[in-house]
Each structure stands twice: as structure tokens, then as C-alpha cells.
Amino acid sequence: MPGYGKVSAVLRSLNGAGVITKEIRDANFMLERLEMKKQLTDLSGYISVAKMELSLLQESIDEKDSELTRLAEALTYKGNVKRRGDGYYRTLDNRPYGQPYCSYCWEQDQRLIHLHNRVLSNDIRICPHCKNEYQNTRTPYIEADLLAV
Ligand SMILES: [Zn+2]
Structure with missing residues (x-):
């Protein structure tokens, strides 16, 4: 009704x-x-x-x-994530590090969704939310330790 x-x-x-x-x-x-x-x-x-x-x-x-709550979190992260290649990353001293987030979900809905490796593939990452696929080489994992070097 x-x-x-x-x-x-x-x-x-x-x-x-x-x-x-x-x-x-x-x-x-x-x-x-x-x-x-x-x-x-x-x-x-x-x-x-x-x-x-x-x-x-x-x-x-x-x-x-x-x-x-989600939007407030997105606002908090807004200044702390940065695009690199095809993904978004948290930053340390303004430099991206860690696991990549889906760029589509962040740009479209301000959602931070970690990309996963596609099953049986080391070359493709997939967003569990929007199902967009990314090349692994364009969305690498970035060690935070390497930033200090
Ligand atoms: Zn996504």
C-alpha cells in the first residue's frame, strides 16, 4: 500500500x-x-x-x-586517498600505499572498496561491489615500508 x-x-x-x-x-x-x-x-x-x-x-x-555515517567517513578519507594508476590508495605523507581501492566506487559513490585478485588470475583485480575489473599492473599493492626508503 x-x-x-x-x-x-x-x-x-x-x-x-x-x-x-x-x-x-x-x-x-x-x-x-x-x-x-x-x-x-x-x-x-x-x-x-x-x-x-x-x-x-x-x-x-x-x-x-x-x-x-558512510558519507561522514568518506569526507574524512577524502583528503587522505589519492589516485594512482587505476586505483585509489590511502596516503602516508601524501604518498599512496597499501591495497588499492576501486576507483569507480570511490568516484561514483565515495565508497572505499578494496580490490580483490580474481580467482585463478594474478593479472586481474576485481571490485567485489561493482564487479569492475582492473589490471594488476595498474593497481599494484604498494608497501608502506618502501616509502621510507
Ligand atoms: Zn567498485
């Missing part, structure tokens, strides 16, 4: 529950048994929908929280 996980949908459900409560109160709690049963069923329906919408809303908030 459209509108789930939206504050407006939660409010609409709670409003429906409020209307039923008012009807019961206006009848001075003296409804026919069948009418009372129908009102309580509707009331319980509105509450269930509101609960479901709230849990979807919570999921969406959690997703946004983790996206914010």
Missing part, C-alpha cells in the same frame, strides 16, 4: 483511531454488542497499520543514519 513508512500515513491511521474512539465516547460507551465489535475491529486495524508504518519509518531512518 503506498504511503507506508510516511509520517502522514501514521497520522492518518491515528486519526482514524481517534474518530472511532470519539464515536464510542459520543455513544456514552453504550453501543450494541455487534457495533462495539465492529468499532474495536476497526480500531485494532488502524493501530496495526500505524505500527507497521512506524516500523517501516524506523527502517528508513536507520538506512539514512548508516548513509550519513
Whole structure:
């Protein structure tokens, strides 16, 4: 059903529950048994929908929280990664070192994804996220120790 996980949908459900409560109160709690049963069923329906919408809303908030955390990390790394060849690397004294990150994922989504060697191949690296392939020679592992020499 459209509108789930939206504050407006939660409010609409709670409003429906409020209307039923008012009807019961206006009848001075003296409804026919069948009418009372129908009102309580509707009331319980509105509450269930509101609960479901709230849990979807919570999921969406959690997703946004983790996206914010990811973006904050990306901002932190932004000045600390550098492109070399076809990969991105962390830097030490502004020089790249370590395992290469996927350049596509970094440039497109600011995600730092380490490249893996493709199974049965020493020449090709692959990004486990976007599946782009890179030549090993264009994305070498760079020993940090060599930088000190
Ligand atoms: Zn990638």
C-alpha cells in the first residue's frame, strides 16, 4: 500500500483511531454488542497499520543514519586517498600505499572498496561491489615500508 513508512500515513491511521474512539465516547460507551465489535475491529486495524508504518519509518531512518555515517567517513578519507594508476590508495605523507581501492566506487559513490585478485588470475583485480575489473599492473599493492626508503 503506498504511503507506508510516511509520517502522514501514521497520522492518518491515528486519526482514524481517534474518530472511532470519539464515536464510542459520543455513544456514552453504550453501543450494541455487534457495533462495539465492529468499532474495536476497526480500531485494532488502524493501530496495526500505524505500527507497521512506524516500523517501516524506523527502517528508513536507520538506512539514512548508516548513509550519513558512510558519507561522514568518506569526507574524512577524502583528503587522505589519492589516485594512482587505476586505483585509489590511502596516503602516508601524501604518498599512496597499501591495497588499492576501486576507483569507480570511490568516484561514483565515495565508497572505499578494496580490490580483490580474481580467482585463478594474478593479472586481474576485481571490485567485489561493482564487479569492475582492473589490471594488476595498474593497481599494484604498494608497501608502506618502501616509502621510507
Ligand atoms: Zn567498485
